Amino acid sequence: MEQFEQIDEQRSWSLAQRQAGKRISFVPTMGALHAGHASLIERAKSEGDVVVVSIFVNPTQFDNPDDLEAYPKQMERDWEVCQSLGVDAVFVPTKEAMFPNGYCTFVEVVGPLQESLCAVSRPGHFRGVCTVVQKLFNIVQPDCAIFGQKDLQQVLIIQRMVSDLSSPVEIIVAPTIREDDGLALSSRNQRLDDESRANAVSVPRGLELANQAFKAGERNSNKLMTAFANEVLMYENVDLDYADVVDLDGFVECEEANDHCILAVAVFFNGVRLIDHIHLGGPSLPVAIED
Ligand code: AMP
Numbered sequence: 001m002e003q004f005e006q007i008d009e010q011r012s013w014s015l016a017q018r019q020a021g022k023r024i025s026f027v028p029t030m031g032a033l034h035a036g037h038a039s040l041i042e043r044a045k046s047e048g049d050v051v052v053v054s055i056f057v058n059p060t061q062f063d064n065p066d067d068l069e070a071y072p073k074q075m076e077r078d079w080e081v082c083q084s085l086g087v088d089a090v091f092v093p094t095k096e097a098m099f100p101n102g103y104c105t106f107v108e109v110v111g112p113l114q115e116s117l118c119a120v121s122r123p124g125h126f127r128g129v130c131t132v133v134q135k136l137f138n139i140v141q142p143d144c145a146i147f148g149q150k151d152l153q154q155v156l157i158i159q160r161m162v163s164d165l166s167s168p169v170e171i172i173v174a175p176t177i178r179e180d181d182g183l184a185l186s187s188r189n190q191r192l193d194d195e196s197r198a199n200a201v202s203v204p205r206g207l208e209l210a211n212q213a214f215k216a217g218e219r220n221s222n223k224l225m226t227a228f229a230n231e232v233l234m235y236e237n238v239d240l241d242y243a244d245v246v247d248l249d250g251f252v253e254c255e256e257a258n259d260h261c262i263l264a265v266a267v268f269f270n271g272v273r274l275i276d277h278i279h280l281g282g283p284s285l286p287v288a289i290e291d
Helices: 007-019 035-047 065-070 075-084 117-121 125-140 149-164 187-191 194-200 202-215 221-232
Strands: 002-004 024-029 050-055 089-091 144-148 170-174 238-247 261-269 272-279
Touching (some): 007 089, 007 125, 024 035, 089 125, 117 125, 117 261, 125 149, 194 202, 202 261, 221 238
């Protein structure tokens, strides 16, 4: 497995692969790899001839410096995970390589996708994401890139960016991988203390309760959101960032839910922010629900 820190090295390698007729599939990550990332890498292997994984904790997408500082870093273990999964090249650029002194160009998707959920609660977040993803596409020159459905707003914004900028990259969305108790895997889960980890299962449980209410005929979005909120807010040290019913097309808030809507949520457990969502009327989440 190759490892590159310099942009030129990664670009030369990618160029050689393309000249040899290989299809490059790409998985951008911020490291602290878990089974969710592994599933994207497996998907990448089935979509291309060679797989590139990038590991870069992108400072421009953090609106909170403490969150950036606390983001888990475990490069040696990540390297081993990539090696064991048969990744061909790991791109680990330095911050200085990606954002040298004098850097002043940013990519921003505007419009409805930027007016709800994480775009509102984390100002500038998606501008940082789009800038780094487009820059990584320019360097890695992949044929396709795999993103997780867990970060649904992110992947919809990236699809919009790629389409609007005519980037020649196919965007593939892979399903959310969960723990046995239903909690979506996230690098941030490592930062949960034992109590918060136990309480965090209320996120998928609350989503599933709202889903069950929807399936039983409830269409009032406020009531669906309340079903979720009641479930998570019964614990201490929990803050609800948002719980919104939005339409899947434009992420516009819906007062009345329909089967083209998701319930998307962001919740702080003792300061650690977790996000998740459920497609209303869609498959159930694997959670235990008591009567
Ligand atoms: P991150 O390292 O958190 O920036 O995530 C890198 C990629 O992994 C993104 O495309 C995420 O959507 C995806 N991802 C994160 N968690 C999961 C999960 N539980 N299941 C599937 N994909 C995930």
